[in-house]
Every structure is written in C-alpha cells, then in structure tokens.
Amino acid sequence: MASWIFRAFKSFLALAKSGRSVTEFSKAEQEVLQRILMARRDVRGNRFSRDPICEEDLQTILRAALWAPSVGYSQPWEFVIVTEAATRKQIAASFSEENARALPLFQGEKQQKYQQLKLEGILETPVNVAVFYKQSGKPVLGQTSMPEPGEYSVVCAVQNMWLMARALNIGMGWVSILDPEKVKYILNAPPAYKLVAYLCLGHVREFLEQPELELLQWERRKEMGEVVHRERFE
Numbered sequence: 001m002a003s004w005i006f007r008a009f010k011s012f013l014a015l016a017k018s019g020r021s022v023t024e025f026s027k028a029e030q031e032v033l034q035r036i037l038m039a040r041r042d043v044r045g046n047r048f049s050r051d052p053i054c055e056e057d058l059q060t061i062l063r064a065a066l067w068a069p070s071v072g073y074s075q076p077w078e079f080v081i082v083t084e085a086a087t088r089k090q091i092a093a094s095f096s097e098e099n100a101r102a103l104p105l106f107q108g109e110k111q112q113k114y115q116q117l118k119l120e121g122i123l124e125t126p127v128n129v130a131v132f133y134k135q136s137g138k139p140v141l142g143q144t145s146m147p148e149p150g151e152y153s154v155v156c157a158v159q160n161m162w163l164m165a166r167a168l169n170i171g172m173g174w175v176s177i178l179d180p181e182k183v184k185y186i187l188n189a190p191p192a193y194k195l196v197a198y199l200c201l202g203h204v205r206e207f208l209e210q211p212e213l214e215l216l217q218w219e220r221r222k223e224m225g226e227v228v229h230r231e232r233f234e
C-alpha cells in the first residue's frame, strides 16, 4: 500500500515539475491530492526546523503560484522573496506591535489563550515571501462589476503555494497580523501595490494532523451541514 502511494506521489511531483498538461487523473492520484489537502497545515514558530530551503524547491513553489486561476487571466500577483535577517527583523517588529494591539480585543479566557499563541515564524524560517496585488490600470474581464476578484486571484496563488509546499514536505505559515503599509515601506513596494499575504516557508520538525487552533480549542472544525445550504438559505 505504502509503495503505490509513494509511486503516485512521485509521479504527481514529476508532473508538477515538468509543467506538462494533465487531462485525467487516476484514483490513486485523486487520493494523493486529498491527502495533501488534508495534511496542509499553517506552520508557526518552533515547529520549523531552520534547515535551508533549496532553490529548486522554492522555484517549484513559486511556479505553483503562477498556475493559479485569475480573473480575466490578469495574473495580478507579484512576489518579494525575503531572506535577509535585518529585513525580517523589521517585519517581525511590525508583527509584535500589531499582536500587542490585538490582545485586548479578546476577553477573559480567550485573552489568556491568545497570549500563549505563537502566530508567526518570521525569524524561524529561512525564506519569507510577501505577496502583492497589483491592480491593472485597464478594465479586466470579469472584474467589471466587483473589484474583489483581483485580490481573490492572488489568494488562489497563495493556496497553490501552500499545497505545493506541503507536497514537498515544506511548511508554510500565513502572517496577517502586520501593518501592511509598514511592510510596503520596508520592502519598497510601489504605492499602487496592496499586500495580500506575508508567508513564512521552511522545513518542519513535525506537521500536526489537526489545525493547531483546533488542538488548542480556540475553534472547532465546522460540519458540512452547518455551512452548505441546498437551493437557498433557510
């Protein structure tokens, strides 16, 4: 059993790296994708091992981002790879400020729990990636009634990175407790760019089987029946 999973996983990676188009998937491949979806985790702090990420793996993860769907095929994403410790320290300082501001928003037991949470891995990871949305100056097919699909497209790219990283056994954490304007200033981003995601990437000591926030009883996973409606809301 383990051997076919391994073979299927290897062929999935080979296809992903080759860039060949795929028209049909086997049952084994479907199951591998489901395993990757279920095994993806947000990774933080000392769960990262501090081992370096090789350039080939980083390229594979970024290439996965570029395969994401985007409104009007606008591909409105840009990425800044951040490895310098001095830059990451500046970003981490923004996190500390924003995290301190968040604490009083939670009350009682939640506030105590919040204090114990480690909500980023900015300094523990070898590679951070800031992901920006670049608004087009021209009308974009599909984005003429709602402005949001541009940013949604960037989020699709981030999800591709998360899944590809997991398939490579690399952990990724999304940090949104940041002042986006400070991050833009630190990274010298042009005014029209919007920060969508700040990602921490690194090898891990362990991947948790459940979301950490579920294990810590911060939130529980919602059941299908709670969130899926038939035909209309009741």
Ligand SMILES: Cc1cc2nc3c(=O)[nH]c(=O)nc-3n(C[C@H](O)[C@H](O)[C@H](O)COP(=O)(O)O)c2cc1C
Pocket (backbone or CB within 6 Å): 040, 041, 042, 043, 044, 118, 119, 120, 174, 175, 176, 177, 210, 211, 212, 213
């Ligand atoms: C848009 C977005 C922003 C997030 N921001 C943070 C964050 O600032 N810090 C953090 O620790 N986790 C962050 N997360 C991770 C979530 O907490 C995590 O996805 C959730 O707890 C479920 O866990 P899992 O990703 O391991 O399944 C973010 C996730 C998303 C999708």
